[in-house]
Amino acid sequence: MGEAVGTNEVFGYAAKDKAGHLAPFKFTRRAAGPEDVTFKVLHCGVCHSDLHQIRNEWKNSKYPMVPGHEIIGTVTEVGSAVSKFKVGDTVGVGCMVHSCHQCDSCEKGSEQYCEKVVWSYNANYPDGTPTYGGYSTQMIADEKFVLRIPDNLPKDAAAPLLCAGITVWSPMQYFGMNVKGARFGLVGLGGLGHMAVQFAKAFGMHVTIFSTSPAKEKEARELLGADDFVVSKDEEAMKAKAKSIDFIIDTVAAKHSLDPYIAALTTNGKMCLVGMPPDSLEIMPAMLTSGRKLVAGSAIGGIKETQEMLDYCGEHNITCMIENLPLSECNTAMERLEKNDVKYRFVLDIEH
């Protein structure tokens, strides 16, 4: 892992600077080592993080940048020490390709909180080799970070599980937001949000969606199975929801007030933020103390739990609602994503 640059010439799309325009890009991946899995990429989901990072919105972008961390493909080669995968397997790689494996977080299966975690793109291996993501024809990763995709799931629709899916699954499990009969609230119906709704229904919860888009209601109820839909600008409707929700997942990446959602929580209610608005949000402490409520955050999920989620999705036939676009139209995908004009995730067709 992380050895000399290999001879694998790979074709992908990269941003050259913070204008964020993606263009064809030939590059070489690192040589595959004994523990690595090499696979031909078939599909890659477009995550909002891709948009943020090609534009250097998080102020840490390195160029050229090949984004993409919802990557699915077919194994073409395995290293000599690889035991879990073989040529021909359908596999995926999510947001991480390396961690230290020695710290508390790694030992507990939360590699994303490892101080030395290496992201699938816009990062560097310990030896300095840059990482390139899944908007490309080939991917190489240590088998510890490769996931098995259940055979019964459509490969394109399963791709966004690798980031959007696990980002909501992880906190829903960790914070116990999986109690049959409990009342679940979702703020922001997009890539992450629509997965949270599907998981919540699968866990047997009553689901209320809070959204700014009245247009999303019909599909939210009919296709996603939401029980209730509240337009967040409707003050009366929001007030009517006070103290009625046990758990909330907030996926919104724009600045918004948390108080109406904290008000919606019951006593001992929990809210988890997974979206990353760039600015700080405001909380009135009395909103929390008056009901022993909490506001948490969560980032993606560890490898073990990502595999658990994938297996669960395989068993329950849960995938993402996607729109396929060819890799060559990735810029169009970004423009439309910026306007939230997608139901609910773009997936790039890399293979063709």
Place this chain on the structure above:
Amino acid sequence: MGESGVVETLGWAAQDKSGHLAPFKFTRRATGPHDVKMKVTYCGICHSDLHQIRNDWRGSVFPMVPGHEVVGVVKEVGSEVDDFKVGQLIGVGCMVHSCHSCESCDNGLEQFCPKVVWTYNSVDTDGTPTYGGYSGELVCNRKFVLRMPENLPPDAAAPLLCAGITVYSPMKHFGMTEKGKSFGLVGLGGLGHMAVKFAKAFGLKVTIFSTSPAKEKEARGILGADEFILSTDKEKMKAAEKTIDYIIDTVSAVHTLDDYLALLKTNGKIILVGVPESPLQLSPTSVIFGRRFVGGSLIGGVAETQEMLDFCGKNNITCMIEKIPMSYVNTAMERLQKNDVKYRFVIDIENTLTSE
């Protein structure tokens, strides 16, 4: 409860939001079948008393007799009361009634009952205003009367009834009790010093974050804190990042949550028990990276208050107080405003409550 006849009682009350306290004669209900009548011996002064006599929270009804850290002895019990005896050492905290039929009451969280009645500045079930412990006597439903441990000095035990339970409850509920883990306390006052005492009793390593350098010596020497960091010392705060498992934040002034969230390890928790009147800023990345959370907590239920009192009795834990005569109460309020107390004023009602 609420039988015929009332009893005249002497207390000290604020008549308006100037908050000036002065002698005040009023009536308490006669002892009903489920009531316990208490002769008050001591009452702690809580920051909430200061807020409410000045109408800081906008819900004050005057005249107001504050006081919800009330300790005394049983003077009389109602006919249906068999668990308290005349002469027994008892206490009443922040609540005197709840509905006993909602989910919160069923779960021992009477403080979240929609019909909870506070010990003062509230309306009792018979429509009368409630008056607190800055008074000679108090009549309370037995369900809200607590047994004070006989081995604890009653004056130093009084603040357990609000300050104590307000930190004990979240420390237990949020699991801040794992021996050897690292505990942080923000704001060393009435609530804070109790959090330190409980944390040491639970076997935690304690770091105090304070704005007052003067408090360090005592914090280490008397309270047993392991570390003391000035929150204005940017270097020390940075060096402490990601070292703390859990934090209790008692501060009532506006402050930057992100600074304290940064101190937490992965999966760390910060629980707010102070109530700043303005919003606090929270950067989502402070909770997302590291899966941390910010929670709030409000006093504690009756059963857990009794559990805490028994724990304190067993472990000889009481509060550090400054005992004052009733006549000093207005000065005490001014000093409390400036945090000039180590760490709770307690009024010696028994010996000094007079109509002067």
